Amino acid sequence: MTKTTSEEGAMTVADVLVAELAAWGITLYFGIPGSSSLPLVDAVRRNPDARYIVVRHEQTAALAASAYNKFTGKVAVCLTIAGPGATNLATGLYDAKEDRASVLSLNGQVQAQYAGPGGVQEIDQDAFFRPIAVFNNTVADPSTAVKLLTRALRYAIVGRGVAQLSLPNDIQRESLEPAYCERETCLASVTAAPTDEAVRAAAEAIDGAARPVILAGFGAMRAAGAVLELAETIRAPVVTTFRAKGILPDENEWVAGVHGPLGTPHARTLIAQSDLVIACGASFSDFTGIPNEKRAVHIDIDPLQLGKHPLAAGVFGDCAVAVPMIRERVRPREDTGARAWLAEQKREWFRHLDREADPKAVPIRPPYIMKVLSETLPEDAVISLDVGENQWWFGRNFRMKRQRFAMSGYLGTMGFGLPGAIAAKLAYPDATVVCITGDGGFSMVMADFVTAVRYDLPVVVAVLNNHQLAMIREEQREANYPPYGVELTNPDFAAYAEACGGAGIRVARPQDLADAVLRAVRMNKPVVIDIETDPVRFG
Numbered sequence: 001m002t003k004t005t006s007e008e009g010a011m012t013v014a015d016v017l018v019a020e021l022a023a024w025g026i027t028l029y030f031g032i033p034g035s036s037s038l039p040l041v042d043a044v045r046r047n048p049d050a051r052y053i054v055v056r057h058e059q060t061a062a063l064a065a066s067a068y069n070k071f072t073g074k075v076a077v078c079l080t081i082a083g084p085g086a087t088n089l090a091t092g093l094y095d096a097k098e099d100r101a102s103v104l105s106l107n108g109q110v111q112a113q114y115a116g117p118g119g120v121q122e123i124d125q126d127a128f129f130r131p132i133a134v135f136n137n138t139v140a141d142p143s144t145a146v147k148l149l150t151r152a153l154r155y156a157i158v159g160r161g162v163a164q165l166s167l168p169n170d171i172q173r174e175s176l177e178p179a180y181c182e183r184e185t186c187l188a189s190v191t192a193a194p195t196d197e198a199v200r201a202a203a204e205a206i207d208g209a210a211r212p213v214i215l216a217g218f219g220a221m222r223a224a225g226a227v228l229e230l231a232e233t234i235r236a237p238v239v240t241t242f243r244a245k246g247i248l249p250d251e252n253e254w255v256a257g258v259h260g261p262l263g264t265p266h267a268r269t270l271i272a273q274s275d276l277v278i279a280c281g282a283s284f285s286d287f288t289g290i291p292n293e294k295r296a297v298h299i300d301i302d303p304l305q306l307g308k309h310p311l312a313a314g315v316f317g318d319c320a321v322a323v324p325m326i327r328e329r330v331r332p333r334e335d336t337g338a339r340a341w342l343a344e345q346k347r348e349w350f351r352h353l354d355r356e357a358d359p360k361a362v363p364i365r366p367p368y369i370m371k372v373l374s375e376t377l378p379e380d381a382v383i384s385l386d387v388g389e390n391q392w393w394f395g396r397n398f399r400m401k402r403q404r405f406a407m408s409g410y411l412g413t414m415g416f417g418l419p420g421a422i423a424a425k426l427a428y429p430d431a432t433v434v435c436i437t438g439d440g441g442f443s444m445v446m447a448d449f450v451t452a453v454r455y456d457l458p459v460v461v462a463v464l465n466n467h468q469l470a471m472i473r474e475e476q477r478e479a480n481y482p483p484y485g486v487e488l489t490n491p492d493f494a495a496y497a498e499a500c501g502g503a504g505i506r507v508a509r510p511q512d513l514a515d516a517v518l519r520a521v522r523m524n525k526p527v528v529i530d531i532e533t534d535p536v537r538f539g
Helices: 013-023 035-046 058-072 084-088 090-099 125-129 142-158 169-173 196-207 218-234 265-273 319-329 338-356 366-376 389-397 417-427 439-454 470-478 493-499 510-522
Strands: 028-031 051-054 077-080 103-109 133-138 162-168 212-216 238-240 255-258 276-280 296-300 311-316 382-385 404-406 433-438 459-465 503-507 527-532
Touching (some): 058 084, 058 417, 077 084, 084 125, 090 162, 103 125, 103 169, 125 162, 196 296, 218 276, 296 319, 433 439, 459 493
Parallel strands (some): 133 162, 212 276, 276 296, 433 459
16 A cells, blocks of 8 residues: 655545555546545545546536446546535436446545534535445544445445445544554455356256347446357347447447347347347346347346346356356357348348438438448547437447447436546547537536546547437427427537637538548547537438
């Protein structure tokens, strides 16, 4: 553990906690400093391994920390003040909770003698965070600080969720000798191997099926090779959940695309005609829409997920471990024409998408935007996707190569895109990082474009600017309500980017879009591409 000390020479509770986190490889902090967290913030300043990314709104801090874990599997820290700083974290931390992202939230708290009714910037943070966190506590005694921190970290990793620890300002300043601190051991990661009985039951169910289909979910993202090997062994097509889009390139001969309302017609056909769904790390959300009558072999590291859907066999285990074990047990099959059928279906689907992408329509049509982005973004780009109409078109029309992306899944919160891109660039400084967002989502967090500028994080922000909350407009139409409250008055986003110290490119003509994207990718600075687009889905 790197030892840092305050100017007086003795290590404080704050020093010890920051050093303890650094010893576990946790060095990235997002937040805003303030009176109740000053000792912690100063400990970060003095620790050579720690980095504090100061944002303009705490929601950005929490969304960025959530995205950092989704992209990397590693833990980042939210470090904010008591009261309003803590409450502003709620949306981002709920995103982490719902999507099972490991995040550590360290929150300042007022000194004990100022707690309670009438306290300034003081709330009952234990009560506030209780619905969000897998671990939630306040340090009342300096001697317990390290034990509670390591316990919080253990819960965040093992429980795959938010761990919250509040630290009163006076306790942060107390002297503490780390050698005498109790601590718990934190696992760097969690994996689990299935029982032989579960593997055998899964293999028997697969061997007994005539038309199995693999459903790859976000929980299988780090097991892509194993999923493909299973598909090739049993000659089964692979459909994905939205969050697992890109687990394998769309061009792969066994990949049928996303299943669900914005998925491909052939994915829907394959599931409809299947007699077994092999679900790898998928949670059977309503959005994925697997019919309840379809029996499943379900592989998941969360045993509580097993049984949500009718089971042929339940396999408790990490997909990266369990899928290869199952593949070794199943009977290899000959291809009976599924591959050729899928190839023809995909050719027709891609031709259909190309026909939708009108290269002459003004305002620029979203299908054309996604076609250009698919063709111009680097194959290994990292994409942070916002919520809204932009998300709908990305899921349906963007063709994944080797890119990877993250989004707000279960919570579905607008504003995820830019914080996610900031986190991605910090995680992968040499990668091309792109935020795909709408004018509604971007305007929620646009103040933090300055954060990308301040920390020299060259991200490309593609804003689909249709001057509406277009997804809400569509929902109103489908529910037979007239459009209301969905019109947006937007600034010039390109000019705003320039005013922040970044670059701005405004695109109104389709023939200018590809060049704008290529120029933005080559710029070594944060860029906003303000794309004038159409809120009408089809027609």
